[in-house]
Amino acid sequence: MTENTKVVTVHGCIACARLFDILAVYAPNGSLVGCKVTNSPDGHIVPDQRTPLVACNTHTAAEVEAAYKRWRSRNGKEAHHQEE
Numbered sequence: 001m002t003e004n005t006k007v008v009t010v011h012g013c014i015a016c017a018r019l020f021d022i023l024a025v026y027a028p029n030g031s032l033v034g035c036k037v038t039n040s041p042d043g044h045i046v047p048d049q050r051t052p053l054v055a056c057n058t059h060t061a062a063e064v065e066a067a068y069k070r071w072r073s074r075n076g077k078e079a080h081h082q083e084e
């Protein structure tokens with residue numbers, strides 16, 4: 001397989017859990033190539049190496065960063081896949 005895989009999943013904002021649809025593109029080796037919010041202009045992607053993450057545009061950069069740190073500590077170093 002040489003084609004990238006596109007998957008649409010629902011993710012909650014990392015700061016307030018508001019739901020967004022995210023289109024994620026994975027390379028054949030499973031790494032995350034890119035992702036974007038498909039159903040709303042009010043959310044944006046929070047860069048992460050392997051998981052699509054989203055935050056509302058209404059949160060400040062500092063709020064998003066703090067939420068991202070909480071998310072990282074909650075998820076630890078494990079690569080478990082915690083949501084569909």
Ligand SMILES: [Zn+2]
Binds near residue numbers: 016056
């Ligand atoms: Zn939010």
